[in-house]
Amino acid sequence: MQDGTAAKKTIFVGGLGDDVDESVLYQSFSPFGDIVEVQLPPAATNPAPDSEPKHRGFAFVTYASPADAQDAIDNMDLNELRGRVIKVNTARPFKATIQPGAANRAIWESEEWLRQYAKPLAQSGGVQGRNAQRDANNADDEEVQDTDVNDDENAMEE
Numbered sequence: 001m002q003d004g005t006a007a008k009k010t011i012f013v014g015g016l017g018d019d020v021d022e023s024v025l026y027q028s029f030s031p032f033g034d035i036v037e038v039q040l041p042p043a044a045t046n047p048a049p050d051s052e053p054k055h056r057g058f059a060f061v062t063y064a065s066p067a068d069a070q071d072a073i074d075n076m077d078l079n080e081l082r083g084r085v086i087k088v089n090t091a092r093p094f095k096a097t098i099q100p101g102a103a104n105r106a107i108w109e110s111e112e113w114l115r116q117y118a119k120p121l122a123q124s125g126g127v128q129g130r131n132a133q134r135d136a137n138n139a140d141d142e143e144v145q146d147t148d149v150n151d152d153e154n155a156m157e158e
Helices: 002-009 022-032 066-076 111-117 127-157
Strands: 010-014 035-039 058-063 087-090
Antiparallel strands (some): 035 058
């Protein structure tokens, strides 16, 4: 029950401009209730290392009570903050569940998957497999041509 209640206390704020920081969010959202935490996720890559760290354009604000969070949603959704219209709604948990030990590895890196689905190179249909098949077909064609030439030579002798 605690996890569901905590999720209802946290709101998502999207569409933030680069000039918005945690203090601006705190000032804008504090009239609706006691704020426990403001999270502004940083951008994955920062194009200018000497400038201020940029954020990803969204934030999470956690309130002390679900009623305060709902008040903030009702009052701030589709309102303007520093010249940009923001979207405010209840935050949802991140859906990607990482299995223990998986550590974000590609499925084909697993030995079990390779044993079950991988084919030998000659059977895989890849470049080497196609080349081997083409070479085998060319050898068959050469044998047929040699047989035809021998038949023609035998017919001329008669």
